[in-house]
Amino acid sequence: MDGLSRALVDVTARLRIDDLPEAAIRAAEQSLLDAIGVSFAAAGKDAGSAAFAQIALAEGGRADATVFGSQQRVPAAAAAFANGAMAHALDYEDSIDGLPVHPHAQTVPAVLALAERENVSGDRLITAIAIGCDVTARMAAAAGDEMGRRGWYPPPILGALGAAVASAHLVGLDSAQTLDALSLVISQATASGEVKFSPHSDVRGVRDAFAAQAAVRSTDLAALGITGFERPLEGRYGFFSTYAGGAYDPAPILDGLGTRFWGTQVSYKPWPSCRGTHSFVEGALRLRGGIRIDAIERVELWGAPVNAMLAEPLESKRRPTRAINAKFSLPFTVASALVHGELSLASFTEPAMRDERVLTLADRIDFVADPSKDNPESMTHGEIVIVLTDGRRLHEDVPTPLGNPASPLGTERLRNKFVDCAAQAPQGMSRGDAERMANRILTLRSSTGLRIDLGEIVSARCGAASRAAYAQA
Known part of the structure; x- marks a missing residue:
């Protein structure tokens, strides 16, 4: 045009x-x-x-x-x-x-x-x-x-x-x-x-x-x-x-x-991994209650064909050696969620990526490309089937993962995510300082015509002088 x-x-x-x-x-x-x-x-x-x-x-x-x-x-x-x-x-x-x-x-x-x-x-x-x-x-x-x-x-x-x-x-x-x-x-x-x-x-x-x-x-x-x-x-x-x-x-x-x-x-992520993993992680967390990990015979993940990249090559996805590859792995993220009941930044540390309980379960997780989900609307739609050793099949369907506007994370949880992340900054940040900084960021629109100290925000600097400034904002 x-x-x-x-x-x-x-x-x-x-x-x-x-x-x-x-x-x-x-x-x-x-x-x-x-x-x-x-x-x-x-x-x-x-x-x-x-x-x-x-x-x-x-x-x-x-x-x-x-x-x-x-x-x-x-x-x-x-x-x-x-x-x-x-x-x-x-x-x-x-x-x-x-x-x-x-x-x-x-x-x-x-x-x-x-x-x-x-x-x-x-x-x-x-x-x-x-x-x-x-x-x-x-x-x-x-x-x-x-x-x-x-x-x-x-x-x-x-x-x-x-x-x-x-x-x-x-x-x-x-x-x-x-x-x-x-x-x-x-x-x-x-x-x-x-x-x-x-x-x-x-x-x-x-x-x-x-x-x-x-x-x-x-x-x-x-x-x-x-x-x-x-x-x-x-x-x-x-x-x-x-x-x-x-x-x-x-x-x-x-x-x-x-x-x-x-x-x-926009969708905000509740878990620090590829968005394509989230519906499967959410489904795993819903199903894990009352299940013994050693009673899981296998796990099937059904999703959009585009997400096959999160299970290929299969061996490296089941045994990731780098955090970024683990975050792009359906077997690893789902296994970690099932074993530990959560998926957090700690799930992708070197010790966590060597956790034998997670790796053993990852070996029993397979992805199946579902042609019916081969469209943009279904890119993040996932179904998980857990087959137990006693023959039972547990199924969870997650069309819209948490964090999507239709299933919102919510402002309070988004603030808590910011606080948790700010604590990981090089100098760290206390909860109180992080909450004050979050308030400042979320009211920047009110700075019409006023200059803002972005250096203070970006550097994660929030000492006594900064706290006083935030209190007046």
Whole structure:
């Protein structure tokens, strides 16, 4: 569709917080809270993302923005690079059921870095986050599953586009400059689908570093007058031609653009593993009461064919050696939930991944691809059958896993998740300090026209002076 790119940027460039529905504003605040929390935990626990932070801090430069969990500032693109690596490192951030995206893992690190550098108001930050999520989801809905079929890994690629549009909005670029930023980020964004089949790779956890950094670089270059393409999305060799073979539907991009926001459809994760595992984990937790683990003969998991990647190659999924691979494993996550009655960050430590009770049960868990679930609406639909040694078959069907808007996690549980994650930050954070910080993040919209100390938030710094500031907020 000719004019698609221009139509997108013309709408997003003019949006202000007063244009957003209340539900979209609230969703952006909650997603920001969730994103910061899981990044705190990654800063304290994930060795892979620590390497990205180490590079950013070692290179130094202008003190624009803070690296998560530290009190050190680096250039904005470097901060987005370091913080982007933490966004998905623990696979605990939000998603949209039915779409192959984690819509805040790229946008939040990018816009936070620029917001701190530019010292913007809270309402501008929240508006940019809502835009980034919306654009990411709209692009995913337009492309369907064609990107994955062609060997691409959609989440960081699609997220880079949303992050670039959000970043351009945050720094005040006009529609022509936003078009340039979109063109420039397309020139940098990529991710190979091979990541799904490389169990020893770190890339699956840290991939969003590259997308977040690209969004910041693209925005800064566009602001300096570097021009892009006239039709970066729909052009002869534009985004959809390159990544989807020209097969796309423009309607999801344009329908309700500027009035309906995909942020309201975000699912927040109750467990730190791939969203595709959650319906099976939930079903396992429902069924485990009164069952002796040694009385389980086998477990069958029935789900969408797309989730076969969570059970292949089978041996490495039953015996994961890296936390990120364990989080993408149906046998391991379900076995851990059945054995321990929970799935938490502690479930993916090295000792936990060597737990013989879990591994023995994982050997008896198989995934079956169900053709009836081969559609976006059923991507996270799972059924679990536990066959006992006495012949009984226990069955649980979970069409919509916990955390979906139809089965919401709830604000209180989301706050508790933030508190738990903040305690894992490098310096740790007390419950009281974490709750005060959560309150501050969830009221950023009220900072209309007022500058906000993002460095204080991102660094997880909450001493006596900070507590006094929060008390006055």
